Amino acid sequence: MINTVLGPISEDELGITLMHEHIVVDITGAEKSLEKPYSVEEVVDYVLPFLMDAKNKGCQTIVEATPLGLGRDLEVLVECSKRSGLNIITCTGAWDGADVKGLSVPKDIQDMTIAEITNVWTKEFEEGIDDTGIKPGYIKLALGDEGKIFPLQEKMLRAAARTSNKTGMFIACHIWASVSLPLVVEILEEENVPYERFIWVHADGQMDMEKILEYGKKGIWLEFDTIGAAEDFKKFPPAIKKLQEENLIPQLLFGQDSGSFWIKEGDEDWPMRPYARFFNEFVPFCEKEGLKKEFFMKVLEENSKRVLM
Ligand SMILES: [Zn+2]
Numbered sequence: 001m002i003n004t005v006l007g008p009i010s011e012d013e014l015g016i017t018l019m020h021e022h023i024v025v026d027i028t029g030a031e032k033s034l035e036k037p038y039s040v041e042e043v044v045d046y047v048l049p050f051l052m053d054a055k056n057k058g059c060q061t062i063v064e065a066t067p068l069g070l071g072r073d074l075e076v077l078v079e080c081s082k083r084s085g086l087n088i089i090t091c092t093g094a095w096d097g098a099d100v101k102g103l104s105v106p107k108d109i110q111d112m113t114i115a116e117i118t119n120v121w122t123k124e125f126e127e128g129i130d131d132t133g134i135k136p137g138y139i140k141l142a143l144g145d146e147g148k149i150f151p152l153q154e155k156m157l158r159a160a161a162r163t164s165n166k167t168g169m170f171i172a173c174h175i176w177a178s179v180s181l182p183l184v185v186e187i188l189e190e191e192n193v194p195y196e197r198f199i200w201v202h203a204d205g206q207m208d209m210e211k212i213l214e215y216g217k218k219g220i221w222l223e224f225d226t227i228g229a230a231e232d233f234k235k236f237p238p239a240i241k242k243l244q245e246e247n248l249i250p251q252l253l254f255g256q257d258s259g260s261f262w263i264k265e266g267d268e269d270w271p272m273r274p275y276a277r278f279f280n281e282f283v284p285f286c287e288k289e290g291l292k293k294e295f296f297m298k299v300l301e302e303n304s305k306r307v308l309m
Pocket of ligand 1: 020
């Protein structure tokens with residue numbers, strides 16, 4: 001069974017699963033994000049047509065990748081799931097990607113010890129988030145984008161590792177700078193986290209094939225998930241073919257990093273990244289390069305199921 005925002009579901013109910021999407025993303029910081037300057041209705045009306053397009057293309061489940069501090073909003077997720085009929089999986093964890101240096105990490109998490117954070121995240125899994133009864137399906141992290149692991153990031157990574165070892169939840173960790181991956185894996189090894197419980201989120205960010213192959217062979221999951229924001233898809237077919245040659249397709253996951261209803265400073269317009277781009281644009285492009293639609297659907301269904309269950 002895996003937890004969704006509407007309760008646990010069995011593996012037969014997962015179907016085609018996109019591994020990394022967003023509904024609300026608030027980048028104004030963890031404290032400000034609690035203000036929620038929008039109504040649930042407003043968000044749902046905005047994203048629902050995009051969700052329905054993905055559903056009509058065969059998608060049944062969306063793994064939502066926004067932890068507390070970055071805009072996780074369970075009321076919105078519940079309403080989106082009810083109205084679209086899609087399963088939505090939420091997360092525990094915290095986000096410290098880009099160069100924001102703790103801005104999106106809740107203040108109380110920043111002040112806690114590893115053991116205390118582990119307790120908070122484990123409690124969300126065992127008892128539910130706050131008093132909602134909704135349980136996370138996995139642990140989301142973001143770190144290492146400046147080529148090193150800061151003390152706050154190491155603390156969160158060790159807490160994620162210990163939460164994973166207690167609960168069995170997998171860790172999905174945003175690491176854009178591939179140079180940071182070995183530093184992260186070293187800490188996971190010290191914490192005895194099995195490789196198959198770790199997803200390298202944005203493995204395709206720099207498409208560093210050397211690290212992709214080396215760490216894929218160790219057994220970590222490789223998530224190609226920058227598809228939603230990609231200017232074009234040229235780099236993907238050769239990388240996928242290389243994974244086929246090296247028998248690493250069993251380690252591959254797909255997401256888009258799509259959405260979002262953005263909450264940010266300034267007037268610049270950030271467009272929504274449609275949830276169906278994978279089906280409408282990415283797969284047709286790759287088909288022209290000789291990759292089959294069935295291959296993509298199989299990865300979305302079977303590999304996603306293996307990591308989630
Ligand atoms: Zn993301």
